[in-house]
Amino acid sequence: MLSLVLGNLHVPYRAIDLPVKFKELLEKNQGKIDKIFICSTAEDPIMTMNTANSDLLQFLHDQVCPDIELVGSAVTNPEVQGNKYEQPPTIKTKKTENGLFVYNINGFRVAFVSQIPVVPKDDVLALINMSRQTRSDILIWSGKHEVEAYSLEGVLFLSPGTATGAFS
Numbered sequence: 001m002l003s004l005v006l007g008n009l010h011v012p013y014r015a016i017d018l019p020v021k022f023k024e025l026l027e028k029n030q031g032k033i034d035k036i037f038i039c040s041t042a043e044d045p046i047m048t049m050n051t052a053n054s055d056l057l058q059f060l061h062d063q064v065c066p067d068i069e070l071v072g073s074a075v076t077n078p079e080v081q082g083n084k085y086e087q088p089p090t091i092k093t094k095k096t097e098n099g100l101f102v103y104n105i106n107g108f109r110v111a112f113v114s115q116i117p118v119v120p121k122d123d124v125l126a127l128i129n130m131s132r133q134t135r136s137d138i139l140i141w142s143g144k145h146e147v148e149a150y151s152l153e154g155v156l157f158l159s160p161g162t163a164t165g166a167f168s
Contacts, residue, residue, distance in 0.1 A: 001034045001106050007142050007160035009038065011056050015164035018056065026064045033065045039112050039142045039160060071101045071112045102134050111136035131155040
C-alpha cells in the first residue's frame with residue numbers, strides 16, 4: 001500500500017494551489033497511490049472544509065486517489081457544517097480532542113499527531129514521549145512547515161512540512 005502524506009496546505013490564504021510541478025507528478029502517478037492522508041493544523045483552511053478548497057480536494061480525489069482522509073484536531077465534518085460542495089468528494093475526517101490518531105498500515109503502527117499535544121512545540125523529547133504513548137513505529141506530526149525526518153529509539157519521526165510551500 002502506497003500512502004501519500006500531505007502536510008499543511010494553506011489554500012487559499014497563503015497559497016493559491018499546489019505547485020504546478022507537484023501536481024504534474026501526482027497526475028502521472030494516478031492509480032499508484034492507495035490513500036492520501038492530509039495531516040494539518042487548526043489554522044489550515046483545509047480543516048474547515050470550506051468551498052475555497054473544493055477544487056483542490058476535487059483534484060486530489062479525481063486525479064490522484066479517491067481515498068482521502070483528513071486527520072487533525074480541528075477538522076470540521078462537512079455534514080456538520082452544511083455541505084457546500086456541489087458534488088462533494090468522499091473524504092473521511094478523523095477528529096479527537098487530544099490530536100492523536102493511530103493506524104495500522106502494512107504492519108506498521110503509524111501515529112499522526114497534531115501540534116496541540118506536543119509541548120514544547122517540536123521538542124524531540126516530547127515527540128519521543130508521544131511515540132511511547134502511542135507505541136508507534138512511525139510518528140508523523142504537523143505544524144512545523146518544514147520537512148524533517150529522523151529515527152530515534154527505533155521510531156521514524158516525520159514532519160511532512162507544507163505541500164504548497166506556504167508557511168508565513
